[in-house]
Amino acid sequence: MPVCIVKSNFQIGDHIVTSLSDTTSQVPANPRSRPTMRHVAALAGVGVKTVSRVINGEPNVSAATIAKVMAAARTLDYQPDLHAGNLRRADGRTRTLGLLVGSVDNPFAGAVHRAVEDVALQHGVAVFASSLDDDPDREQESVDAFLRRRVDGLILTTVTESQAYLAPELRRGTPVVFVDREPAGITSDAVVSDNADGAALATRHLLEGGHRRLAYLGDRPVIQTARERRRGFLEELGRAGVATRGVPVVDGLHDEESARAATIALFDSPNPPTAIFSAQNLVTIGVIRALRELGRHHDTALVGFDDVPLGDLLDPGVTVVAQDPQGIGRAAAERVFARLDGDHSPPVRTIVPTRLIERGSGEIPPRREG
């Protein structure tokens, strides 16, 4: 059937017969090889540049030629090679974007990713997504992998001490937007929640509930947001005139299990806290598990930073300071595209607001004891 079409449409110009090697016959020699513009051109009986014009919708091609070329392209199932085109194309854009998040298997990152993808899709841009796993080496490797593939822009969550290694790339004009955590050793656009402020909000909520024996459970201090949240917690206690000496501050919790163990240890002391601020979503879940095990989930207040899936269906409902991962992802992607569209204004820090969602656990009053 395709042979039919070939015969009826195909006219060989002498120059083609003499100049083409046997690897470039009118139809790819074996079906395992991929058709190129030259194959399409030969089959349509036109020059490669004309095929290029048709494929890219350039003007000044006759309707008859367009039809011939489209037919040939369809017959061969031709797909243009974006990267080959890019090599020569003036703007040098790969229409590709690199996204680095904590882990793609994490509700916060998933929402960020989805928002980025939606904005990218409108621009015809594909997204590389990688997981950071809070490993500096993985960060470097991911960024390298992105740059070797010549992404048009980067959206990064980082864990290295300094991102100065990105300075040359920034000078070359590649947009880099930091999400979730602010950059160090370099200035560039950033889209973040106000972590200190959100933590203070959570803390104030507990203080206003009458609690005075609070505890902080959070992630490792190498993580910038963890430091900010701890700062917000402690500063709010200071503002309220609560002595921070003796306030349990447990750092370095990275998953449910460590948070659960830390919580249990906390209640093994003579004067356990009446309220807990857990500064990360996995930590919050670990705390919930521990409180249930201890049977303290109805007499210990809990406010978490970052929302927890189905937090409203638990008993008690989980009060959280929720971030807006969708908003963060969208804003970050929009920054990238604004930069690509020629926005050369100084770097901006976009702060996406957090909000307190009261669901019960944060409204438990202090126990009267001790």
Added chain:
Amino acid sequence: MPVCIVKSNFQIGDHIVTSLSDTTSQVPANPRSRPTMRHVAALAGVGVKTVSRVINGEPNVSAATIAKVMAAARTLDYQPDLHAGNLRRADGRTRTLGLLVGSVDNPFAGAVHRAVEDVALQHGVAVFASSLDDDPDREQESVDAFLRRRVDGLILTTVTESQAYLAPELRRGTPVVFVDREPAGITSDAVVSDNADGAALATRHLLEGGHRRLAYLGDRPVIQTARERRRGFLEELGRAGVATRGVPVVDGLHDEESARAATIALFDSPNPPTAIFSAQNLVTIGVIRALRELGRHHDTALVGFDDVPLGDLLDPGVTVVAQDPQGIGRAAAERVFARLDGDHSPPVRTIVPTRLIERGSGEIPPRREG
């Protein structure tokens, strides 16, 4: 500062001075342009091919030359262009993989994605991730975008009626692995849960609990897994000798809200079900919300297909037939790499087992009434 280094290291060979145009001076003219191998070669005072050898770790380069080239590459912050190399490279691999999932913002897809990424990382392969949104057009566009970027392999969740459009690509030898849903109109590797079997397992569990008035709530029948799960449910009822006439089978539920509404409607009938099988995770959540609103969550049994985040912390705990998204992702990625490594055996269907997790909601006994 960089100028210093340049001066001390740089030796110009005559042939370079005469042959290079002004656009290719020893250092990129302005810092916005990206250094190429020619820049590195000029700065190191060697030929481009030698730079290529060093960058790719090919043998037969003297230690001194290697040092010179590395120094030059570091000075210029050179990053090889993977796609340009690919154009000429024998194997034609982009070390890139396309992954299409329901939505990257979905716990099941997140786990699949993460597992795929981990396997890919071991092979030095980057992953494009896109969301399908159960939209056939989006499927086609995503696959096109992947192919134009010459991914080495595809891992796809699909929603088109037929994936025959992939036949030419398959003939060219691109590995295509279908995940979660089986392909139609084409044969290729697939990695899926046994949906009918899992649904039957859930149904049997409810029947063994003594229930006879069951209801099915599921996703749109255009989705292959939705059809399979419904089939498993109905066939199990048949095997148990329960008449399927009059059994409420509600299709087309796509999100929490529609599932919630459908559940409420179900209880608006004279003889509501004593047990519900919800065939998708968002549907399960919608059902839970509805049952709570109606105050029936402690007297109506519920088994969901696919796990629900924090399902063990709810009251009652959510009994589910859990899939193994990690296992699915890993198996799919391993199939792709096996094919890339030359495995030409016939397509295989890998079935990743499901398992029943009893947490309470599925063990509620039937109400005695009516």
Added chain:
DNA sequence: ACCTAGCATGACATCGTTGTCAGGGAGACA
């Protein structure tokens, strides 16, 4: 001193595409 083998190196063509440019043909206008 001569030959040979093998290492080290760079010139050149090439991958698939697009930018540039030149040329041919048709129609408009004098």
Added chain:
DNA sequence: TGTCTCCCTGACAACGATGTCATGCTAGGT
């Protein structure tokens, strides 16, 4: 009929890298 456009079209170089091949050099054997 002759010119001047404008539209179509294809040859060719170029993008940044690698495969191929030829060449120069050094060390080793006679």
